[in-house]
Structures are given as structure tokens and as C-alpha cells.
Amino acid sequence: MRITDVEAIVVGVPPPHFGGRYWIFVRLTTDTGVRGIGEIYGVPFHPSVVEAMVADIAERSVIGADPFQVERLWRQVYSRGFTQRPDASVVAVLAGIETACFDIMGKETGRPVHDLLGGRVRDAVRSYTYIYPAPGEDEAVYTDAGLAAGRAAHYAGLGFTAVKFDPLAWYSSLDPRQPASRTVAEVARYVGAVRDAVGDGVDLLIGTHGQMTPSGAIRLARAIEGFDPLWLEEPVPPEMPEQMALVARATSIPIATGERLATKYEFARVLECRAAAIVQMAVGRVGGILESKKIAAAAETHYVDIAPHLYAGPVEAAANLHLAAATPNFLIQESIETMNGFAAEILRRPLQWDSGFLVVPDEPGLGVELDDDAVARHPYEGRLLHLEMGDREEWSRP
Secondary structure: OEEEEEEEEEEEEEOOOOOOOEEEEEEEEEOOEEEEEEEOOOOOOHHHHHHHHHHHHHHHOOOOOOOHHHHHHHHHHHHHOOOOOOHHEEEEEEEEHHHHHHHHHHHHHEEEHHHOOOOOOOOEOOOOOOOOOOOOOHHHHHHHHHHHHHHHHHHHOOOEEEEEEOOOOOOEEEEEEEEOOHHHHHHHHHHHHHHHHHHHEEEEEEEEOEEEHHHHHHHHHHHHHHHOEEEEEEEOOOOOOOHHHHHHOOOOOEEEOOOOOHHHHHHHHHHHOOOOOOOOOHHHHOOOOHHHHHHHHHEEEEEOOOOOOOOOOOOHHHHHHHHHHOOOOOOOOEEOOOOOHHHHHHHHHOEEEOOEEEEEOOOOEEEEOOOHHHOOOOOOOOOOOOOOOEEEOOOOOO
């Protein structure tokens, strides 16, 4: 079996853009007619540039390759141009291709991907959602504690047993910084309002985005420790896990990190520094399914849990489910609400969510297929990237 075609597929996500402004998929076809799908996440270039990257990597390393030989293919692409280091752009494209190879392997063998990862240890995967605005509402929920509390109660009523939110609200290219006393007090009020709304039956996941210095993060953590969050996510930027470790040592709140990291090598620094109790690889950025499984195994030896990140489309979500199903030290899976809406519209058969859990697909491969007609109706015509960072001087509105 050989790969004969590689296709990049860009989909524009309609408003309110939950999961990003666009999703980038990659589809491989073999000489036996088997097709596999993967997803590329977080490349800091316009999708048209990513399409060119996919075409170049495909021409040089993928066309003619055996999709079962993922280790060989991975090393060839990872080392291209004499780089052989965690380049987030190359590794993200590689992640999409590698995931598609696993989809092909599953279809060819008639087994779901989790069977190729050692077999599942759970049938359903506990999930959480970010607190998103209600239909027709604006982004005030990200700064208004009362609105956030109401939305959190709504999600709890659906069956979620955990919700995530960023009470700092704004991240900036000028981060990290020291939060003002007023900001710390506002964050404490916000977290307290959400805790009051959902009680002790729902875990609170504080989803900061590297906005603080270590000392600032420690001050903020001490202000919210009494609300017993399940984690404080990426309290400082991801580039220096040694600094994140200072926060981890100074608070009882477990530290989580990983959505912006690429490959096992960057996660190795996190584990060696004891910077986090929970690692959050994004399969579509970190290097793919097998790379994620290696990171999970390394984390297991440190008694560190995994909670795969998801701010992308339903193909990465499906890959996450197979990884979670086959990983003993899995904690919880991010979901875009209940994976309904547009994430369901572009699949032939949507992923299933039930009472706070995502159901693990049991069909061969990833168990998801794009609806090409639905995809064709949603091209991406914008110029903005998946996420953009401004240069705000303050997180909190006056």
C-alpha cells in the first residue's frame, strides 16, 4: 500500500466561530483507494500558505510512502531541511498527515484507532466545555461574572461536570505581566460567582493563556485557591517551563499546560521541571497520535495526567477520543460544547455526546468522515489567522 494523493481542505467556521475562524484538514488516498483524514492545528500562517506547506511536504516525503510506516515518515518530515527540532509549523502539518495515516491503518485492518494504540481502557470519555456566549449574546460573558455564572449553570444542567473559563479575559503579545490588585480581586469575584452557580459538583478549570509573570500567577493563584479549581492552565507563557515550575511549587492548584507545545521534546522539559500536573497536548499541533501517546506514556511515569486540548474541528476531536480511550492516565477531554452545531454539520455522522461524556467511536479508523458537500459550502475567505493576539495594556475593562 502506498500513498498516491494528499489534499489539504480548508473550512471556514461560521459565526460565532466556536473552535476558531477556520479548520484545516488533510486527506490522504492510497493506491488501493483507502482514504484517511487528519487535522492540522495552530499553524501561524494563513491557510493558503499552509496548503502550500502541505503540498511541498507531500511531494518530498509523503507521496509513495507506506501509511503503516509512520515512524519512518515522521522522522523524515521532522528532519527536513536539516531542522530536526520542534518547529510548530512543520510539526502541525506532520500531525495532520500522521493522523490520516492512522485513519488509513484502522480502515485497512478493520480496527478502530484505539485498538492500534494498545486497546481502550474506557468506553466513554469525560468532557468539559469552555464557557461560551449564549446564542445571540456578545462576548461580555468573558468579563461579566454574572453572565458567566449563568452560562456555567446552563452547562451543568446539560450534564457537564466541569467547565473552563479565562477570568483574565484578554491575552496580549506584550504578555507576561504583573496583574494589578484590582485585576486579582476581579478574578476572585468571577471565579467565586461561577463556583456559587454550580456548587461542588462541577470542577472549575481556570484557562489562563500565559498572561502572567510567575510572581503574578502566584498572587492570583492564592486569591482563588479557596474555590478549589481543578487546574490553573498555562499561568505563564509556554517557552520557559522552568518559570512555570515556580508557580507549580507555590500553589495547591494543579498546573496544566501544553496546547502550544510541539513534540515529546518540549513536553520532556515540562516533566523534568515538574512544571505541571496535567499536560494538554493538541494532537493536531504536537505531532500526531503516536507522538501524543509517547507523551502520555512519559507523563504516566511522573504520575502526570493528560487532558488533550481542543480548539479545532471534529477530526482532531475524534483523534483525541481514541487517544483518551487507550490512555490510563487520562483525566478529561475538552469539547466544543456538546460537539453540536457546525462541528456536527460537516461530518457524515456526528460525534456523540451524552450526559457529560463523549462516546468513543468504534468504527474502523477514526470513525469520522467529512461531508464534502457541507465543506464546500463553507470556504474560508478571511485574512485573519485562527487566533490573533493584540497588544492590550490591560486585561480588565474599566
